[in-house]
Structure formats: C-alpha cells, structure tokens
Amino acid sequence: MRRSFRVLLCLAATAVGLTTLSAPANAAAHNYVALGDSYSSGVGTGGTYSGGGCKRSTNAYPQLWANTHAPASFNFAACSGATTTDVLNSQLGSLTARTTLVTISIGGNDAGFVDVITTCTLGSDSTCVNRVEQGKTFARNTLPARLDNVYSAIRQRSPSARVVVLGYPRFYKVPGSCNVGLSDTKRSAINSGADVLAQVTAQRAAAAGFTFVDIRGAWTGHEICSGDWWLNSLTWPVEESYHPNKNGQARGYLPALNAVTG
Incomplete structure (x- = not known):
C-alpha cells in the first residue's frame, strides 16, 4: 500500500511537471519594447499623435499588437525621423535585461529616404534615378555597419529578447495608372531602392540572429497606384x-508581426 501511494505521488508530480513544461507561451508574459522610425511610430495614420515630435499613433502596429496581446509591459519608444544614431542615443534606454520582445524598423532615414522622394518628385527621370542609385550605394556600403551597431547594442541590453526587424514596402505599382505625378521610370527606381534596403536589412538581421519580416510580399497589390492603397502618396500634412x-499598419504590418510572434 505504501509503495502504491508513493508511485501515485511520483506520477502526480510528473504530470504537474509535464503540464508546466508543455504550457504554451503566453504573450502576456512579454515585456515588449517598440523601437524605430516613423514607420513604427505610425506617422501617416492621421488623428492625434503623442510623444511630441516622435508622433506616436494609437494606429501604429506596435500599439495595435499591444492592444490585442496585452503584454506584461509595453514601452513605445519609436520616433518619427529616427536614424540608427537616434536609436543608439535616445531609444535603447527603454531596453532592459527583462525585455522579452523587441520590434524595430530602421535604416530608411540613414539612406536618405526623404531626400530621395523629394528629388524624384521635383526632378527629372534621370535625376531621380541617379539619386536612388546613390541611396542604394549607401545602403550596400555604409548602412550595414550602422545596422550592426544597433543590433549589437540591442542584444547587449536585452540578451534574452526575441528581436523582430520589420522592413519597408515597395512604394508603387508599376506600371500603374494614377495621377501622382511620377513616371513609371521614377516609380521603378524608387521600388529598386526599397528592394536593396530590404536585402541589406535582411542580411544584417540574420547575421545578428534576429527575425526579419519582409513586408514587400504583404504589400503587393496595395502600393500607390494599385486598387487598394496602404500608403499615402503626396498628401497634407506633408509629413504624412x-x-x-x-x-x-493594421492589415500590412500587424498581421506580418503576428505571423512571427504567434
């Protein structure tokens, strides 16, 4: 009888242990920090922004993810206009050893995103193509080391965190039939810049052991000049x-993030 009782106790303890080990990961256990630039802060979604010049929106994918997953903590540090230097100097303080999930989009401003769009909007086809090529050269030759510095710093501050790097979409459907003032030559050039940026970011994220989310596939059919735009063209206020x-944010970025976080 005593032996049978001891066996039952052992089996019960084993069952409890197996239940504990096999319990699914709960998003509520996450300590989530959202880093990055305006594509992460939510500029472009309209409405009221918070964070002063950082322009953080309740319609941005980090906030939407936090709303639906209810993490243990959420720190929305992404800031409009941020470069890799800004992340290193102003955003990494949000990370701790207890951080379990980090998302980031970064690199577009380093590569001169605003100047590329301005040049292509105001200049000739050849001027646009040349400016995009300059940006692609920067992305291939200079940006990798900057991304490495950011990714290394994230890992140092949050050694156990899952880090998800989200890319940028292609901007235009080519050929496309809409009145946005840009030729197919310019649209193709801008898209080629987005492709190079995605390739470089994917390589550096993989080298750091991070998860890269290539948003371009999800955006196919939703570019400017498509039937269902997920991007603003030239609009007011201009920063949008x-x-x-x-x-x-809700149909492009959020589902892509959900797909890799469960």
Missing part, C-alpha cells in the same frame, strides 16, 4: 506623405 495609412 509616403507613410503607411491605417490599413497599412
């Missing part, structure tokens, strides 16, 4: 231009 709108 060429950024994801509400659908871009």
Whole structure:
C-alpha cells in the first residue's frame, strides 16, 4: 500500500511537471519594447499623435499588437525621423535585461529616404534615378555597419529578447495608372531602392540572429497606384506623405508581426 501511494505521488508530480513544461507561451508574459522610425511610430495614420515630435499613433502596429496581446509591459519608444544614431542615443534606454520582445524598423532615414522622394518628385527621370542609385550605394556600403551597431547594442541590453526587424514596402505599382505625378521610370527606381534596403536589412538581421519580416510580399497589390492603397502618396500634412495609412499598419504590418510572434 505504501509503495502504491508513493508511485501515485511520483506520477502526480510528473504530470504537474509535464503540464508546466508543455504550457504554451503566453504573450502576456512579454515585456515588449517598440523601437524605430516613423514607420513604427505610425506617422501617416492621421488623428492625434503623442510623444511630441516622435508622433506616436494609437494606429501604429506596435500599439495595435499591444492592444490585442496585452503584454506584461509595453514601452513605445519609436520616433518619427529616427536614424540608427537616434536609436543608439535616445531609444535603447527603454531596453532592459527583462525585455522579452523587441520590434524595430530602421535604416530608411540613414539612406536618405526623404531626400530621395523629394528629388524624384521635383526632378527629372534621370535625376531621380541617379539619386536612388546613390541611396542604394549607401545602403550596400555604409548602412550595414550602422545596422550592426544597433543590433549589437540591442542584444547587449536585452540578451534574452526575441528581436523582430520589420522592413519597408515597395512604394508603387508599376506600371500603374494614377495621377501622382511620377513616371513609371521614377516609380521603378524608387521600388529598386526599397528592394536593396530590404536585402541589406535582411542580411544584417540574420547575421545578428534576429527575425526579419519582409513586408514587400504583404504589400503587393496595395502600393500607390494599385486598387487598394496602404500608403499615402503626396498628401497634407506633408509629413504624412509616403507613410503607411491605417490599413497599412493594421492589415500590412500587424498581421506580418503576428505571423512571427504567434
């Protein structure tokens, strides 16, 4: 009888242990920090922004993810206009050893995103193509070391965190039939810049052991000049231009993030 009782106790303890080990990961256990630039802060979605010049929106994918997953903590540190230097100097303080999930989009401003769009909007086809090529050269030759510095710093501050790097979409459907003032030559050039930026970012994220989310596939059919735009074209206020709108954040970025976080 005593032996049978001891066996039952052992089996019960084993069952409890197996239940504990096999319990699914709960998003509520996450300590989530959202880093990055305006594509992460939510510029382009309209409405009221918080964070002063950082322009953080309740319609941005980090906030939407936090709303639906209810993490243990959420720190929304992404800031409009941020470069890799800004992340290193102003955003990494949000990370701790207890951080379990980090998302980031960064690199577009380093590569001269605003100047590329301005040049292509105001200049000739050849001027646009040349400016995009300059940006692609920067992305291939200079940006990798900057991304490495950011990714290394994230890992040092949050050694156990899952880090998800989200890329940028292609901007235009080519050929496309809409009145946005840009030729197919310019649209193709801008898209080629987005492709190079995605390739470089994917390589450096992989080298750091991070998860890269290539947003271009999800955006196919939703570019400017498509039937269902997830990006603003030139609009007012101007700073909203060429950024994801509400659908871009909720139907583009959020599902892509959900796909890799469960």
